[in-house]
Amino acid sequence: MKVTVAVNGTYYTREVEPRLLLSDFLRHELGLTGTHVGCEHGVCGACTVLVDGQAVRSCLTFAVQMDGAAVTTVEGLTPAEGELHPLQEAFREAHGLQCGFCTAGFLMTLVPYLAEHPNPSEAEIREALSGNICRCTGYQNIVKAVQLAAAKGGGR
């Protein structure tokens, strides 16, 4: 089936099998390997991307369903190579990652969250990131990174 989808502001048209997951479409059809694939059944949050501005699990959506939609991946957070989004900057500064496998999913969950909640409490941050699993950090520094980004202006 033919699908046309805007990913990070660029339109792509591809012929795909209906069973192709959005996560695999991004990685294998478009070469956007910043979106990571963890559990592939909607538990780990690693594959989180934005669809029309909202955080969704790309492993629980089919590429064919995205016809006409606007998808943002972690690659779309920054305009140019080498630059970091303020939230990415905060993750680096606060050591909000170790191996980095889960990081793209955390970022894509938290960017729309911070846009909507510029000054979250610690409890609210923990609630917001409860759908993403990190096996390295114990979440402590991720929470700190979000607080840092919020203090610097809502991560935007």
Next chain:
Amino acid sequence: MKPAPFDYYAPATMGEVLALLREHGDAAKLLAGGQSLVPMLNMRLARPGVLIDLNRVAGLTGIRQEGDTLVIGAMTRHAEVERSELVARLQPLLTEAIAQVGHIQIRNRGTIGGSLVHADPSAELPAVLAALGGSVRVAGPAGVREVAAEDLFLMFFTTSLQPDEVLTEVRLPVLPARTGWAFEEVARRHGDFAIVGVAVTLTVADQRATKADDLVITGCRIALTGVGMTPVRAAAAEALLVGRPPSQAMLAEAAAAFRAEIEPDTDIHATADFRRHLAGVLTERALGRALQRAAERGGGR
């Protein structure tokens, strides 16, 4: 972890959906938000030959009031229901319960109708529908019919909908005056399906017109998830409470009555004893919070 091949249709109208269902019969599966179905496809626990995507069907979304009924389109996302001021005002039990469905990424995509027809025995929304005595509208070849909550859930993951029918609308009574509500659940991990969850509404009235804080319980509805194949109404506990003045001891007695009445199963998530224990504790806690809210909420909505 990739789905088996299937044919995909994205119809634009309910007429096309019904025609596709008629054509493909049992081979077809309806795709709503996909937050339960797609994991099953990825793990190949389900291998339908045909997927009919409801996401582009006109007229299946939106939240509105029709007199004393709150009407929510089947394809309305959890996140929209959670944020709706209309829902919070007219049926706050749903607002409280839906925030416990999955995580935000799930709620951004999952739908209220999908959650109900999936009929997971540990899901939150079937218990809410049962506690409120709501109903659903179902479209099929013979037209539209209404199915009451008590007639909807047959057993694990099974509703009374026929293979050629589609849930189109969820209908919930507006919370009456002087009625409190509460949803309580215990899950192993945050955002998981509940081990046990309980949805409660409790209505009170003044016993004598002259003595405002002398209350009597005039209505009570309790439904639990995670203690049976379908949502379980706590009829004996409800009967125990209605017509009596509320007290913490009364609520504990009702919860104990319910705990004795249920026969939950042991599974990998919890033993039957643990589920029975949780059902008692959560029911008492939910009744207590509902009573407090009922007492605080004077007349009107």
